[in-house]
Amino acid sequence: MGLREFDYGPLVSVERGTEVTTRERKRQWNELRPLFMRTRMVSHAAGSSYLEAENSKVICSVNGPLANTGGRTEAIERAKISCYISRTKFCGLEDDELEKRATTEYEGIVCRALESIVRVEQYPKSTIEVHVLVIEDDGSTLSAAITCACLALADAKIELRELMACCSVVNANGQLLLDPTLDEEKEASGSVLVSYLATSGKVSTVFQTGQLAYDEMAQAVELTISGAREIAVLVRNCLRQRESKDRGL
Amino acid sequence: MEVKVFERVHPREYFNLFSEKGIRPDGRSLTGSRKTAVRVGSIRTALGSAMVKCGSTTMLCGTTAKVINPTGAKVEFAPIDVNVELLPLCSAKYRPGRKPEESYHLQELVAQHVRRLVQPSSLELEFEDMMWSLSLDIYCLEDDGNMDDATLLVAMAALKDTRLPEILSSEEGYHVTKSRTRTVDFRELIVPVSFGVVDSRVVVDPDSSEEALCESKVTIFVDEKGSFRGLSKSGGSVTSKDLLSTCSKLAVQRAPALFSQLSN
Structure with a gap:
């Protein structure tokens, strides 16, 4: 394997000391943060990806399909997807907040979201491991993790039914905000996360916390889908770029 | 036999075929090192951060700090905690669950050096014998060998990049300034x-x-x-x-x- 260039992209170029949050910088309520994504971050893993939305940074790698070793074998006809999420100590959350965010629950959400797109019946008696590391948390990291995991699975050449993009919306002081930052998440009274299947236009996961009126809920889901559609285009472009790069070599 | 198979089955013979001629399978000479690059300051939420890449080996380090009251009259070594995480993310050889042994080895290696190298006086606060205690959290993003060098380098780069806030004491109590200007000095x-x-x-x-x-x-x-x-x-x-x-x-x-x- 030859030497790779040091091209971690925006991970190394974020300016520090910018105290102004994005909405203060006139981001519209229905506007996404600029996204950067890349595949093949970890050259030894089967597949890997990196996703950055301004100050939220998530890296993901996929191992597998690996042979099931012992343990319970309740599903031998299908692959088991296991997901591990970790956060860096300096990711920006205080210790008590870290506890509040039940990582195990989040792992389950990512797993179930991925199960809806992976052709698990193609990989009997095997496990697909998805490892996510949240490097820096500035809001919407769960949805970033799901999108990032989907990108890594595609990079690992694991058979997928279709591509998935995930996006979230919060209700802060009666205003719906797409792709919230950490501060917006903190003052929100309710949040909705939707993972959107890019080809069929269907929704596979809806995860809601807090309080939302029925009308707001419907509106929020619509808003997340519009955001996820934009992300899906970026996911596809990212994979296409990688593909053309590979062919060129 | 195909080259890739040969490499897999007889890795030593494969390597020796190259090393006899003074080169290595990846094209380097025996004394050549991989391209090493250090980048600092990419993590906004840490007081200091760095990323080191030695070839494919990638380490990321962030500094956080808290105020402690050290016992003893004079502190000889800087109070720095080091935590190295080798997650399954970086290589399939690490399994989820228990921390691998290698990470303890790296942790000790870094801790014993940085505690000695950092000037403890640069962490002292002006009042009540208080002191900054730093903690370095090092995450491996990719493991492709020679972790010792990458880990120590990333720790030093992150410490050099660290800017601590000032603590001001007033009648209402202590408060931390928003601007961070104080650097960590090295012996x-x-x-x-x-x-x-x-x-x-x-x-x-x-x-x-x-x-x-x-x-x-x-x-x-x-x-x-x-x-x-x-x-x-x-x-x-x-x-x-x-x-x-x-x-x-x-x-x-x-x-x-x-x-x-x-x-x-």
Whole structure:
């Protein structure tokens, strides 16, 4: 394997000391943060990806399909997807907040979201491991993790039914905000996360916390889908770029 | 036999075919090191941060700080905690769950050096014998061998990048300033240079496939003046004096390049 260039992209170029949050910088309520994504971050893993939305940074790698070793074998006809999420100590959350965010629950959400797109019946008696590391948390990291995991699975050449993009919306002081930052998440009274299947236009996961009126809920889901559609285009472009790069070599 | 299969089945013979001619499978000479790059300040939420890439090996480090009240009159060593995480993310050889042994080794290696290198007076606060206690959290993003060098380098780069806030005392109590100006001072800087010994040939900066073949590993620490500051060799085969002197010469040669990366 030859030497790779040091091209971690925006991970190394974020300016520090910018105290102004994005909405203060006139981001519209229905506007996404600029996204950067890349595949093949970890050259030894089967597949890997990196996703950055301004100050939220998530890296993901996929191992597998690996042979099931012992343990319970309740599903031998299908692959088991296991997901591990970790956060860096300096990711920006205080210790008590870290506890509040039940990582195990989040792992389950990512797993179930991925199960809806992976052709698990193609990989009997095997496990697909998805490892996510949240490097820096500035809001919407769960949805970033799901999108990032989907990108890594595609990079690992694991058979997928279709591509998935995930996006979230919060209700802060009666205003719906797409792709919230950490501060917006903190003052929100309710949040909705939707993972959107890019080809069929269907929704596979809806995860809601807090309080939302029925009308707001419907509106929020619509808003997340519009955001996820934009992300899906970026996911596809990212994979296409990688593909053309590979062919060129 | 196809080349890839041969490499897989007889890794040692494969390596020796190259090393006899003075080169390595990835195209480097035996004394050539991989491209090493240090970047600082990419994590906004940490007080200081750095990322080091040695070839594919990638380490990320962030600093956080808290105020402590150290016991004892004079603190000789800087209070710095080091935590190294080798998550399954970086390599399939680490499994989820228990922390691998290697991470404790790296943690100790970094801790014993940075505690000695950082000037404790630069962490002291002006009141009530309080002191900043720093904690370094190091995450491996990719493991492709020679973790010792990458870990120590990333820790030093992150400490150099660290800016601490001032603490002001007023009648209402203490408060922390938003601007961060205070730097962490070093007594001196050192860089590590690691060697692997494969069939009594010295290779600089071994990658993971070479590390698997190494009979022993030697790490030499060099300071800015180019003098020898330490050596670490744990276990492995017996290494001759000549071999060690070759290593120290090569280490002194490589050191300036690493210092220039650190000072950028």
